[in-house]
Amino acid sequence: MLKDYVHAEMPDEDELKAKLKEERAHLSASQMKLKEAGLPVMVLFEGWNAAGKGAVIGKVIRNIDPRFFKVATMDREPNEEEMRYPFLYRFIKEIPEAGKFRFFDTCWMEEIVDGVIYDSIDKDTYKQRVHSINVIERQLCDNGYLVIKFFFHISKKEQKKRLSSLLDSKDTRWRVDAEDLFQNKHYNKFLDVYERYLEDTNQSRAPWYIIDASDKKYAELQVLQFLNQGIDVALKNRKMNVPILQNTFPMARIPKLSDISLEDKVMTDEEYDVTLDILQKRLRDLGNKVYRKKIPVIVAYEGWDAAGKGGNIKRITEALDPRDYVVEPIASPEPHEKARHYLWRFWTRLPKTGHVTIFDRTWYGRVMVERLEGFCSENDWQRAYNEINEFEKELKDWGAVIIKFWVQIDKDTQLKRFNDRKNTPEKQWKITDEDWRNREKWDQYETAIDEMIEKTSTAFAPWHILESVDKKYARIKALTIVIDEIERALKER
């Protein structure tokens, strides 16, 4: 795309001026529509060093109220802390809220291109990352984001000229670093890698716009034009439904809830005490190994109210070093969370390598409570199964152990426990009116859960059912599964 890219002819001075004025006013007028529509706009500036990305960002934002945008400067290598998360993590942290702009001064492209040039990522990693980027860009679009990608293009000669001119003055010399000079020297090598990346990530919903950056004013005009046009289209599409993608992940077979026998899933106290002790010791050792081998572990709990999630989680955490794990209780999203991609609050709560995060309720709220209470549209939750599988695949590819538990009880057991909670002062905090309301929707929930388990039991992150009429049984089963999965991961290293 880059090599055979033909510059559109630059308008003459007067026309340029007139058009700039028009486009600036247009953008300025759009910001309120954007705010009202709750449209989040993510603008990625990539391209050659010294192509003027920063300067154009500086011009573009002059038309926007400072309350409505932020600039994310990602043009640097990830630091040590960030290296312990999936490579997308530091970018996803920065995605805008509904109704706001976020301008990325370089984004995931730059990191990958550098990786290829400096040989820090191999071919397979490149492929995997490009895939991850295509997935996340599509997911963002599907979830109502406008994603606009600019590639700032200048020739080798122009780049050289700019770098020389910066080096000429004492005041601007500091802006040039060794990497800039390296890039100019190896312009053609970079060109190949840029070219390939642009082609690999040129999606219809998040297409590339190549900006002729040889003239600064003209570059600004092009950016404004594409940006305004993108916003206008996106505003018209606000309520559009998105195609539901076919599942392409290998799936595991898990029975329907009604086919799960809860009988005989019991354990004597003696058996429990002895087994618990052995398993917790085993898990303690594995916890240390996981820490040393820097494996991230994610344990996700879902289950009926009063199924015994809390106590079950505790038997896991008791075996772990408190410095190495965290339990994330998930309630309904706060405003700043609701204003972003629904997976954002989970992305930002991921464990770093060597650590364990246990989610007490999870991203599956999307296809359960949010579905049933109408907190998202049908198209939203229908789409979510695949989006969640993609999310988990991303984590798996990163090297995470993912364990998903459904804690299962029957309706009578729930009633017994609700009443017990109601009648026991120390337990009353655990029971709310909402629990009783949810109970009335048991059958609807069961349908949703069956669908969820069927559609998200991928081979790499299947659901595990914990039969929990006898809580002891469920705890031992959970420990066994966690141990098995960690051991498997350790062997694969």
Next chain:
Amino acid sequence: MLKDYVHAEMPDEDELKAKLKEERAHLSASQMKLKEAGLPVMVLFEGWNAAGKGAVIGKVIRNIDPRFFKVATMDREPNEEEMRYPFLYRFIKEIPEAGKFRFFDTCWMEEIVDGVIYDSIDKDTYKQRVHSINVIERQLCDNGYLVIKFFFHISKKEQKKRLSSLLDSKDTRWRVDAEDLFQNKHYNKFLDVYERYLEDTNQSRAPWYIIDASDKKYAELQVLQFLNQGIDVALKNRKMNVPILQNTFPMARIPKLSDISLEDKVMTDEEYDVTLDILQKRLRDLGNKVYRKKIPVIVAYEGWDAAGKGGNIKRITEALDPRDYVVEPIASPEPHEKARHYLWRFWTRLPKTGHVTIFDRTWYGRVMVERLEGFCSENDWQRAYNEINEFEKELKDWGAVIIKFWVQIDKDTQLKRFNDRKNTPEKQWKITDEDWRNREKWDQYETAIDEMIEKTSTAFAPWHILESVDKKYARIKALTIVIDEIERALKER
């Protein structure tokens, strides 16, 4: 305190067991009271390496529901990113929410002691940091936090024994690092520094508890006893008022609002255009210098509704490199913000060194809207003046430029602008019912603002009044002040 510390006698095996059981149950029962009372509990574990801090944390949390606590592992040097913030930053980020525990596996003590031992901080810095710690611990307590500090004490001999035993086994060898051995070798040097720090930070509201850590079970018992006792006392004190401290900061004199003349504070369009251009160019240069010299800049805007904050801010940001600044619009706090110290959401929004953060409304909400709307108690906002001065002093000592603007108009001007907004479709988003309601309270606000300006115009962070009946005048004045303040800071470097 440490050198002349006499161990209480350890109870015998049976008594220890019985007491442990009792204290564990006590803690377990406390967690719900804590949740109901909204009491945040911050527990700091400091002390000798290999004294068993982690192990005891592990034991203590077994009595708490995993949803109600987190462990913050701070036992490492700050990373590059964290080094660009005030040294308290990475700890304050981790303070608990109301109703929850946060266990710090080492906290600010460890960093400072290491600094002294390894000569990375000098005497003055030590003093300053100890002062900062005393201030923040007192502020946390005053704002309803329970802060409990444990020092885990073992003898040189005991430490050596433990390290040797860890080194003996292949499975535990990795737990010992060079620093542990260094500490044991230089035990007495560390003892001196620990001793001094404990004395320097032993405050009545956040006292030190020295834990005899020679026996693990006994250490656990002591921790549980002090923790339970602390919680019981704190729960009884929930509604206690806190003494208002006398101001000890040097103050600047700023007139009352009613004494500020708004007449003649005008500017012709021509004058404005020329001056704006000159000043913005000047600020652009200074912005680069600030970036290169790694000076953090904080600009805080407060002012009447429709006073022209937005446009004023824009004239500043237009002159800055978009990669180096961020505008933080401050609305009412979200639930996770309301659940913490009211300055937490500002601490976590600080610029890093070399960057500019512009706050569009600020922490002064505490003594304006929160005061007038009763969102906090009278004791809360009375105390806030000093807390805010301390906060700003902390930032100043860190090296920040702090500029506080009050954007001033008269009541008639506001009415004119409100009506203009109401009648102009593109401006309607700027005017809400709340604005009209606030307008009715003009006089109450004026009283509060006068008091605020009087009590928080410290010599190091005075208020600047921007007379904004003519917005042009106010913008030029703001630019001039920002330029002056930055130039002053550059000279002081």
